[in-house]
Amino acid sequence: MRSTVRAASALFMLTAATTASMPALADGEVNIYSYRQPFLIQPLLDAFTQETGVKTNVIFAKKGLGERISAEGENSPADVLLTVDIGRLDGAKQLGITQPVSSDVVNENIPAQYRDPEGHWVGLTNRARIIYASKDRVQQDTITYEELADPKWQGKICTRSGQHVYTIGLIASMIAHHGEARTEEWLVGVRDNLARKPTGNDRAQVKAIFSGECDLSIGNTYYMGKMETNEKDPEQKEWAKSVKLLFPNSEDRGSHVNLAGVVLAKHAPNKDNAVKLIEFLSGGNAQQIYAETNFEYPVTPGVEVSDRVKSWGDLTPDTLSLAEIAKHRKTASELVDKVGFDNGPAS
Ligand SMILES: [Fe+2]
Numbered sequence: 576m577r578s579t580v581r582a583a584s585a586l587f588m589l590t591a592a593t594t595a596s597m598p599a600l601a602d603g604e605v606n607i608y609s610y611r612q613p614f615l616i617q618p619l620l621d622a623f624t625q626e627t628g629v630k631t632n633v634i635f636a637k638k639g640l641g642e643r644i645s646a647e648g649e650n651s652p653a654d655v656l657l658t659v660d661i662g663r664l665d666g667a668k669q670l671g672i673t674q675p676v677s678s679d680v681v682n683e684n685i686p687a688q689y690r691d692p693e694g695h696w697v698g699l700t701n702r703a704r705i706i707y708a709s710k711d712r713v714q715q716d717t718i719t720y721e722e723l724a725d726p727k728w729q730g731k732i733c734t735r736s737g738q739h740v741y742t743i744g745l746i747a748s749m750i751a752h753h754g755e756a757r758t759e760e761w762l763v764g765v766r767d768n769l770a771r772k773p774t775g776n777d778r779a780q781v782k783a784i785f786s787g788e789c790d791l792s793i794g795n796t797y798y799m800g801k802m803e804t805n806e807k808d809p810e811q812k813e814w815a816k817s818v819k820l821l822f823p824n825s826e827d828r829g830s831h832v833n834l835a836g837v838v839l840a841k842h843a844p845n846k847d848n849a850v851k852l853i854e855f856l857s858g859g860n861a862q863q864i865y866a867e868t869n870f871e872y873p874v875t876p877g878v879e880v881s882d883r884v885k886s887w888g889d890l891t892p893d894t895l896s897l898a899e900i901a902k903h904r905k906t907a908s909e910l911v912d913k914v915g916f917d918n919g920p921a922s
Pocket residue numbers: 795
């Protein structure tokens with residue numbers, strides 16, 4: 576028995592209550608730490624097991640998994656970590672808990688802009704950070720990120736915190752395109768167009784459009800699907816009905832996209848199966864299941880987006896590499912503080 580299996584055994588016993596059924600530990604398995612919710616990934620994992628015979632064990636948590644892998648060190652049972660956002664993917668690399676994925680299958684399926692040049696993270700699906708606009712109060716059907724700083728939007732924009740990973744990714748992409756000085760100017764302009772201090776999540780901003788507090792908000796695409804289909808909280812369907820999606824910069828460089836993706840754990844006890852899983856997730860079949868369950872965009876060229884996602888408009892993704900965006904995240908975060916973005920408009 577490998578030493579890592581011992582750790583795996585203890586860990587998965589403890590968490591058995593949180594998962595549907597715990598398969599017996601055997602060589603044919605892979606241990607998945609996931610920030611992505613079980614309902615999202617289970618259909619994929621079922622398909623993976625069916626195709627390969629490899630069993631999957633999942634530990635889901637909302638935070639702390641990277642740190643946990645780090646603390647577990649060489650005895651970590653984790654084979655892969657599933658997460659969202661370049662900030663967290665690159666963060667895992669910086670934390671030193673990853674190893675490069677070396678796979679021709681993955682390299683063929685996933686375009687280079689969505690992979691770490693050194694292979695430490697692999698993008699699996701795309702989400703775009705776009706503009707939600709009031710159907711009633713916003714006439715235009717196109718927009719640019721640059722235009723969000725135009726005084727014509729004064730008091731009309733809502734957004735979540737400037738320090739949230741999603742916002743940082745967008746600001747980092749602005750730095751990559753325009754440099755730090757111009758991005759700072761832009762950020763000041765956007766700040767002064769805010770209707771209120773940044774607060775709440777992406778959906779809370781759409782609610783604010785619905786209630787008339789603002790006309791535009793910045794948000795990720797898939798939240799439109801989550802609101803449109805929300806049976807638990809049907810009011811969200813009304814929020815969704817009050818807005819249209821504008822895909823910024825469609826006519827020039829394209830809209831900022833970010834990733835959901837995977838890393839291979841540095842001490843993966845089932846490395847071969849982990850690579851098998853990553854290869855499977857990069858394939859068209861899996862991409863489609865993933866994209867349809869969470870209203871995301873497949874990263875594999877040629878895989879269709881779902882009809883619902885298509886109905887929101889056409890996405891032209893910015894081709895900037897996510898590794899380039901990752902490089903500017905720190906500066907982006909510093910700019911947010913420097914301009915006091917989260918304090919709202921200066922005047
Ligand atoms: Fe999200």
